Amino acid sequence: MTAPMRLGSVPYLNARPLVADLADAPGVALHEAPPSELARELRAGRLDAALASAVELLREPPLGWIAGPAIASRGPVASILLFVRGAPRAVTTLALDRSSLTAAALAQVCLAEFLGARVTRVDLCDPRDDLDAPDGADAVLRIGDPALTTAARPHGRLALDLGALWTERTGLPFVWAVWLVGAGTPPALLTAIRRAVLAARERGLPRRDELARRFAEEQGLDPGACRDYLRHRIRFELGPDEHEGLAAFARLAHRHGLVDHAAIPEPLA
Secondary structure (H helix, E strand, O other), X not given: OOOOEEEEEOOOHXXXXXXXXHHHOOOEEEEEOOHHHHHHHHHOOOOOEXXXXXXXXXXXXXXXXXXXEEEEEOOOOOOEEEEEOOOHHHOOEEEEEOOXXXXXXXXXXXXXHHOOOOOOEEEEEOOOOOOOOOOOOOEEEEEHHHHHXXXXXXXXXXXXXXXHXXXXXXXXXXXXXXXXXXOOOOHHHHHHHHHHXXXXXXXXXXXXXXXXXXXXXXXXXXXXXXXXXXXXXXXXXXXXXXXXXXXXHHHHHHHOOOOOOOOOOOOOO
């Protein structure tokens, strides 16, 4: 009996159109986890592929990736928010959602490159931590579904949408996640993975309204806001503009010492 493909995905709303019914697909075992955990599992060989943080393409040991399906945005994204107390340029302490990877690097790029802040201390925090803590950081990053819910209760902080800030300053889309695979993945397995994830996207994109409604019911959120998020905030294809945006992020992240490489590798054929 052939072992199932071990696929991983972030557990957020923005991934649902890309993993539609994958958990029930023949020959697939789907594992959902935060981005930071998926990267560890993939490099440890416990996953064959994962819809996970694009920034991992720029770090060692190397990973490969499959062109096409992606989680990207152009302009406001709503689910990657930096909650700032006071003026952004006065930020000196930063708390990063411990489940984040790409957004964690982008937050540091935006503060240094676009907002003129000089961050002297960076800590990790739990997405359930209280923004009101008196000893809390000047800026706190929230990603994914916790960002969507925290936005309704920002506790007097300025909520900076990092997707909006990136596009405003660069004119480019931002790529949050792609399908990552081990660099030494056998060609036959790579072909099977690519076929499975492309089919999942074809099933999922026409069902975005249904997926948004289900998620809103699960989380107690506004169905219209969730539908708008999947319809108008998130892009699911890595085209030429997205590729250029990812390349620009690679250069800036490397300039600020956040990654090992300044250029993205070519996708696996």
